[in-house]
Amino acid sequence: xxxxxxxxxxxxxxxxxxxxxxxxxxxxxxxxxxxxxxxxxxxxxxxxxxxxxxxxxxxxxxxxxxxxxxxxxxxxxxxxxxxxxxxxxxxxxxxxxxxxxxxxxxxxxxxxxxxxxxxxxxxxxxxxxxxxxxxxxxxxxxxxxxxxxxxxxxxxxxxxxxxxxxxxxxxxxxxxxxxxxxxxxxxxxxxxxxxxxxxxxxxxxxxxxxxxxxxxxxxxxxxxxxxxxxxxxxxxxxxxxxxxxxxxxxxxxxxxxxxxxxxxxxxxxxxxxxxxxxxxxxxxxxxxxxxxxxxxxxxxxxxxxxxxxxxxxxxxxxxxxxxxxxxxxxxxxxxxxxxxxxxxxxxxxxxxxxxxxxxxxxxxxxxxxxxxxxxxxxxxxxxxxxxxxxxxxxxxxxxxxxxxxxxxxxxxxxxxxxxxxxxxxxxxxxxxxxxxxxxxxxxxxxxxxxxxxxxxxxxxxxxxxxxxxxxxxxx
Numbered sequence: 105x106x107x108x109x110x111x112x113x114x115x116x117x118x119x120x121x122x123x124x125x126x127x128x129x130x131x132x133x134x135x136x137x138x139x140x141x142x143x144x145x146x147x148x149x150x151x152x153x154x155x156x157x158x159x160x161x162x163x164x165x166x167x168x169x170x171x172x173x174x175x176x177x178x179x180x181x182x183x184x185x186x187x188x189x190x191x192x193x194x195x196x197x198x199x200x201x202x203x204x205x206x207x208x209x210x211x212x213x214x215x216x217x218x219x220x221x222x223x224x225x226x227x228x229x230x231x232x233x234x235x236x237x238x239x240x241x242x243x244x245x246x247x248x249x250x251x252x253x254x255x256x257x258x259x260x261x262x263x264x265x266x267x268x269x270x271x272x273x274x275x276x277x278x279x280x281x282x283x284x285x286x287x288x289x290x291x292x293x294x295x296x297x298x299x300x301x302x303x304x305x306x307x308x309x310x311x312x313x314x315x316x317x318x319x320x321x322x323x324x325x326x327x328x329x330x331x332x333x334x335x336x337x338x339x340x341x342x343x344x345x346x347x348x349x350x351x352x353x354x355x356x357x358x359x360x361x362x363x364x365x366x367x368x369x370x371x372x373x374x375x376x377x378x379x380x381x382x383x384x385x386x387x388x389x390x391x392x393x394x395x396x397x398x399x400x401x402x403x404x405x406x407x408x409x410x411x412x413x414x415x416x417x418x419x420x421x422x423x424x425x426x427x428x429x430x431x432x433x434x435x436x437x438x439x440x441x442x443x444x445x446x447x448x449x450x451x452x453x454x455x456x457x458x459x460x461x462x463x464x465x466x467x468x469x470x471x472x473x474x475x476x477x478x479x480x481x482x483x484x485x486x487x488x489x490x491x492x493x494x495x496x497x498x499x500x501x502x503x504x505x506x507x508x509x510x511x512x513x514x515x516x517x518x519x520x521x522x523x524x525x526x527x528x529x530x531x532x533x534x535x536x537x538x539x540x541x542x543x544x545x546x547x548x549x550x551x552x553x554x555x556x557x558x559x560x561x562x563x564x565x566x567x568x569x570x571x572x573x574x575x576x577x578x579x
Contacts, residue, residue, distance in 0.1 A: 206451030214288030394548025439572030
């Protein structure tokens, strides 16, 4: 997915194939959880104990492009980076049912819960997730007991000596499969929280690429010259149902400092070209900061400190904490929580999957996100060009090397490899990118909440991030 494919209509475009696939999964969902999904709009009630017949999927109109609405009044319209898109996208079931999530659900459990979240009112989604989590935890306990039993009785002969090793390998494979299911379910719980509030976030780079020029022309008059911080503030205001006032203030201060430092002289509609990997790492860094802010708020509550209406108290509490505690709070704590975030970021920015997944399903899904960043430096197009080879350089070198080989010359591999990589840039407006960073921080807050729900309410013990990194060597 590339920025050039976008426009400002990402959430408004119907993805008919994805919605149809989820609707086709409806009978399987009903069979698996033994309950029929209530019709959209029906009041939520406790799930009946009796097993009901599978419900028929809700009929939908044929998939077709949804036209963009007219711009809002100039007094409210931010006109930048998908501003109108965000306002229109807050329409609940219909918008979410038309969206292709950046994380593809590969497990049966993930596909079934995706249907419940996106194509129904979501009343059965959380009971289904709880049931899956409890089943997976029971599986894990049974495997641990079997491994312990084999270890106690497997020391007799050569045939038995391999049994514990084989059991450990089989358990590792199954544990990775469980981890994938858990990550997909955690991600869908975040999406459900957004949908319950009638909100959405960018799920395609096209959602944040459009500049405000077309909207300004439609309004008439001079284009507004506010900065990315204005678009950022409006986006946070829309997402306020998901976070508290002090957390929102903390996020705006931190993201605003990044936007101000890197883009001080740029207006909201200024187009930006940013290296794809660096943009993804910055987005991931902002997600981690949102996670940290929510964690810090919880620490204030634990200490009995009233956080008030801004982040000032949170900052004082952070100053009083030991450095090791702050470092720990600045990272997503669980491996499955972090992998959930990485899958979203990598899918959103179209990063290349980790080649290590072909032989170890426990490695980080996108190797480019082993590091995150919290700031960027804006350079002119001439300075950016110095870091990359001109477009088509690799193809030209390959053709030249092939011609030499056809003439019988020896060609070294370096002759076909550019000294500098070719540019892989994504395009945003300042306002659009500012809004995108706010969304990342809010998603980090949601992820913190989901981690606690999975462990405290659903009873699934999440593996720590440090333990997973020790297993896979940090990859």
